Amino acid sequence: MKTALLIDEDRVVRESLAQWLRQAGLAVIEAADGETGRDLALTHKPDLILCDQLAPRCNGFQLCRFLRARPGPHTRALFVLTTSGGYGVDRHGAVEAGADEYLVKPVLEQDLDRLLEKFRGSGNTTVFLPRPAKKGPGPSAPAGPGAIPPGPATVRFWGVRGSLPTPGPSTVHYGGNTSCVEVRADGQLIILDAGTGIRGLGLSLAAEFKGVPLSMTLLISHTHWDHIQGLPFFDAAYNPANRLRIVGYEGAQAGLHTALSSQMESPYFPVGFQQLPGHITIEEMKDASFFIGPVEVKTIFLNHPGVCVGYRLNTSGGAIAYLPDNEPFQRYKYHTGQPEIAGSTEFLRYAQRMDERLADFIRGSEVLILDSQYDLAEYQSRAGWGHGCVDDAVALAAQAEVKRLFLFHHDPSHNDEKITQMAEWGRAFVATLHVTMQVEAAREGLEVVLQPAPK
Amino acid sequence: MKTGLVINEDREFRRAVASWLKERDWTVLEAEERGTGLELSRQHPPQLVLCDLLKPRGNGPQFCRDLHQLDPANPCVIIATGNGYAPERFHSLEAGADEYLARPLDFEKFSAILARRSGAPPAAAAGPGPAPGSARLKFWGVRGSIPTPGPGTAYYGGNTACVEVRVGEDIIILDSGSGIRPLGRALAAEFKSQPIHLSVLITHTHWDHIQGFPFFMPAYDPKNQITVVGFEGARQGLQSTLSSQMESPYFPITMHQMPGQVSIQEVKGLDFKVGAVPVRAQFLNHPGACTGYRLTTPGGDICYLPDVELSQRLRANPEEPAAMLDTEERKFASEQDLKVVEFIRDAEVLILDSQYNAAEYRAHIGWGHSCAEDSVAFAIQANVKRLFMFHHDPDHDDEEISRMVARARRTAARRNSPVLVEAAREGFELVLHPAGKNL
Numbered sequence: 001m002k003t004a005l006l007i008d009e010d011r012v013v014r015e016s017l018a019q020w021l022r023q024a025g026l027a028v029i030e031a032a033d034g035e036t037g038r039d040l041a042l043t044h045k046p047d048l049i050l051c052d053q054l055a056p057r058c059n060g061f062q063l064c065r066f067l068r069a070r071p072g073p074h075t076r077a078l079f080v081l082t083t084s085g086g087y088g089v090d091r092h093g094a095v096e097a098g099a100d101e102y103l104v105k106p107v108l109e110q111d112l113d114r115l116l117e118k119f120r121g122s123g124n125t126t127v128f129l130p131r132p133a134k135k136g137p138g139p140s141a142p143a144g145p146g147a148i149p150p151g152p153a154t155v156r157f158w159g160v161r162g163s164l165p166t167p168g169p170s171t172v173h174y175g176g177n178t179s180c181v182e183v184r185a186d187g188q189l190i191i192l193d194a195g196t197g198i199r200g201l202g203l204s205l206a207a208e209f210k211g212v213p214l215s216m217t218l219l220i221s222h223t224h225w226d227h228i229q230g231l232p233f234f235d236a237a238y239n240p241a242n243r244l245r246i247v248g249y250e251g252a253q254a255g256l257h258t259a260l261s262s263q264m265e266s267p268y269f270p271v272g273f274q275q276l277p278g279h280i281t282i283e284e285m286k287d288a289s290f291f292i293g294p295v296e297v298k299t300i301f302l303n304h305p306g307v308c309v310g311y312r313l314n315t316s317g318g319a320i321a322y323l324p325d326n327e328p329f330q331r332y333k334y335h336t337g338q339p340e341i342a343g344s345t346e347f348l349r350y351a352q353r354m355d356e357r358l359a360d361f362i363r364g365s366e367v368l369i370l371d372s373q374y375d376l377a378e379y380q381s382r383a384g385w386g387h388g389c390v391d392d393a394v395a396l397a398a399q400a401e402v403k404r405l406f407l408f409h410h411d412p413s414h415n416d417e418k419i420t421q422m423a424e425w426g427r428a429f430v431a432t433l434h435v436t437m438q439v440e441a442a443r444e445g446l447e448v449v450l451q452p453a454p455k
Numbered sequence: 456m457k458t459g460l461v462i463n464e465d466r467e468f469r470r471a472v473a474s475w476l477k478e479r480d481w482t483v484l485e486a487e488e489r490g491t492g493l494e495l496s497r498q499h500p501p502q503l504v505l506c507d508l509l510k511p512r513g514n515g516p517q518f519c520r521d522l523h524q525l526d527p528a529n530p531c532v533i534i535a536t537g538n539g540y541a542p543e544r545f546h547s548l549e550a551g552a553d554e555y556l557a558r559p560l561d562f563e564k565f566s567a568i569l570a571r572r573s574g575a576p577p578a579a580a581a582g583p584g585p586a587p588g589s590a591r592l593k594f595w596g597v598r599g600s601i602p603t604p605g606p607g608t609a610y611y612g613g614n615t616a617c618v619e620v621r622v623g624e625d626i627i628i629l630d631s632g633s634g635i636r637p638l639g640r641a642l643a644a645e646f647k648s649q650p651i652h653l654s655v656l657i658t659h660t661h662w663d664h665i666q667g668f669p670f671f672m673p674a675y676d677p678k679n680q681i682t683v684v685g686f687e688g689a690r691q692g693l694q695s696t697l698s699s700q701m702e703s704p705y706f707p708i709t710m711h712q713m714p715g716q717v718s719i720q721e722v723k724g725l726d727f728k729v730g731a732v733p734v735r736a737q738f739l740n741h742p743g744a745c746t747g748y749r750l751t752t753p754g755g756d757i758c759y760l761p762d763v764e765l766s767q768r769l770r771a772n773p774e775e776p777a778a779m780l781d782t783e784e785r786k787f788a789s790e791q792d793l794k795v796v797e798f799i800r801d802a803e804v805l806i807l808d809s810q811y812n813a814a815e816y817r818a819h820i821g822w823g824h825s826c827a828e829d830s831v832a833f834a835i836q837a838n839v840k841r842l843f844m845f846h847h848d849p850d851h852d853d854e855e856i857s858r859m860v861a862r863a864r865r866t867a868a869r870r871n872s873p874v875l876v877e878a879a880r881e882g883f884e885l886v887l888h889p890a891g892k893n894l
Contacts (some may be wrong), residue, residue: 090706164633164670165602167613168881176604176613196601199849209519223704229662235848251704259704267660267696270742270823305707386707412636412670444605 034058153317159197175444202235317450318366596634612881626699753888755803
């Protein structure tokens with residue numbers, strides 16, 4: 001009898017797939033995360049592996065590469081990568097990692113039937129190994145001598161632009177630097193992404209702390225250029241007394257370390273990553289939650305090409321959620337699916353569930369920094385590019401009872417006037433929803449102070 | 456009979472010019488200030504306007520546009536007058552004047568300009584395409600290292616290296632830093648449904664010279680043909696270096712997926728042609744394999760050396776003082792410098808790395824960039840006509856760059872050099888007329 005291994009965080013997805021697979025006569029084993037899946041693959045040597053591209057703890061690309069690189073019978077398994085997105089670049093990445101098939105979720109029964117023609121058998125055994133969740137605080141930033149003075153939590157924008165830095169007179173109000181947000185909370189200095197805005201942050205830190213050693217954590221959402229290109233110009237990384245902890249997730253093609261250090265290699269950059277004198281560590285996270293000092297960090301995979309995460313920082317002053325690149329599932333599915341499938345109940349229910357997951361993640365946050373690159377009209381011609389529009393950003397934030405929404409990842413072709421109009425449009429939309437949420441366009445240099453919660 | 460208009464608040468000056476022109480069969484109109492001048496021009500469109508100093512940031516550009524649009528069939532030549540300082544001349548030309556003359560007026564020069572201009576239509580009236588036999592150059596990105604948006608860089612610009620050169624039908628783009636994004640949009644707007652054929656010459660593959668290519672709109676249109684030309688790099692071929700920046704995990708669209716017809720051509724020899732334009736290349740002193748280019752156009756030669764550390768100074772590193780160099784080493788160093796001088800000799804336009812001022816340079820010896828003082832010295836030694844300081848440091852704001860230009864001009868003046876020194880500025884455009892006709 002042939003065995004299928006099913007790896008997906010989503011229980012609902014696992015259940016329906018498992019049922020179909022059993023009906024087709026396969027033995028099914030399940031895992032809710034990639035690491036468990038990997039262990040099961042090694043011990044059970046399944047004939048078919050269906051693994052979610054964004055499985056926690058070990059993503060589908062990683063697992064496929066890992067298995068394909070090993071000698072032995074499990075390398076024979078038919079490896080099927082499943083994805084909620086289905087971006088072209090990810091399909092390409094799946095093939096490069098060695099996957100045989102790439103299925104876009106929700107996987108329908110006919111997709112599976114086609115796949116199962118190669119697998120015929122009988123019997124039924126199920127092994128389900130849930131992995132015990134890690135308890136308690138995770139690793140935190142090394143306590144440095146130059147700790148951040150106590151005070152209310154603050155959020156400061158250093159780069160708000162998407163795709164490419166856009167200098168010029170038409171962007172001086174909101175700013176043309178790519179993604180970088182500084183958060184100070186509970187004695188921690190946390191930097192969200194390292195677009196070109198991090199250059200200004202580095203200069204400002206040097207002026208503020210005047211050589212006093214600093215300890216800071218840089219959270220990387222993903223390694224598209226506009227989120228890492230400023231790192232080689234981050235002054236603080238050139239000070240040997242500073243401690244910089246870089247945290248992110250393994251990407252579709254390579255580890256975080258490789259992705260970050262490759263941009264600092266000949267023939268692209270004259271100073272190598274290893275030559276940076278600052279004390280720099282790179283950590284690839286597996287868990288969906290960890291701590292930076294007392295600040296709890298939660299993560300979620302976003303709908304964007306490659307592996308992209310959003311962060312939620314639970315500080316004493318309230319939660320700060322940062323989702324710089326995201327395309328809402330319902331829109332995406334509606335625009336990119338085949339029309340007959342896009343209208344199906346399964347399809348709609350799945351997309352809805354994915355968006356609800358996102359709403360739960362940001363629910364009740366004080367500050368939400370959210371991809372709102374396009375207006376609704378522009379979005380129509382850019383569906384499937386991995387970015388959202390103002391209308392959807394406002395709707396999502398309002399649904400999740402967010403206090404302040406900052407429109408983020410401004411389009412390079414939008415000038416200050418256009419961005420102001422988009423923020424106004426967002427506010428007008430909020431008014432019709434009868435909620436009190438504030439909507440603003442993120443602006444370079446803007447500082448937001450979070451009021452500490454009453455004791 | 457031709458009509459000339461003299462605008463100046465100085466009555467004596469107006470009289471002198473008017474009588475000189477009348478002797479040469481001109482009808483002369485006089486005005487004390489521009490508003491009145493423009494009114495008179497509308498009633499009697501002139502073929503010549505002599506006015507006082509123009510400023511690019513005042514209403515000068517609008518004034519020039521208004522004059523140029525008066526009678527397209529009989530275009531008007533605008534001559535600005537001033538005290539003869541290089542910035543005045545530059546600013547006037549930038550504002551749209553066709554010529555510049557210092558006061559007191561040298562009537563011989565005035566006469567020469569009128570003779571030359573009566574044959575050829577003025578450049579500014581030539582429309583969007585360059586007149587046959589001339590070349591056009593426009594800066595789209597002038598910054599080094601990393602794009603620097605913000606109010607402090609709004610005047611000179613914060614985009615990284617990209618320069619557009621048009622010679623006849625040929626469109627040549629020098630480097631594809633972030634400045635190539637607005638250039639791509641401008642080309643798309645200009646050509647609309649017409650196919651675009653162009654070449655991108657790459658000096659080297661440091662980020663600031665290639666990072667804009669994934670955002671170059673013409674590369675996303677299947678009817679366009681784009682040839683990227685450059686030399687093999689220090690570590691790998693041009694093709695793999697360029698396409699690697701457009702790969703997961705860095706960019707969602709691969710180079711291969713760009714719908715335009717993009718081809719990459721690695722050149723081997725130092726002399727080649729791009730379209731009909733002869734190009735000469737020279738390897739430069741900069742980390743990795745970096746080249747400079749010299750383009751020969753009917754309007755004179757354009758040299759583009761965006762990243763270079765003039766090697767004599769590198770050798771005179773404080774860690775390794777020049778005094779300690781042996782004769783052989785010193786000889787080598789000065790030979791390297793001479794090669795650069797020969798490469799740029801007699802160029803009409805030189806676009807040259809001038810990232811630092813002298814004080815900053817001392818702290819950045821060996822980083823592969825030059826200071827403005829050295830750039831000027833090289834331009835003078837090589838008898839260059841017009842130097843554009845390029846690859847502005849990300850830490851320099853508009854004010855600092857202006858100060859550097861002023862210092863560089865003083866250096867040139869002290870050495871009695873006629874070289875025109877400017878800082879390259881985004882959006883600045885220059886028309887090069889056939890040899891001998893440039894001011």
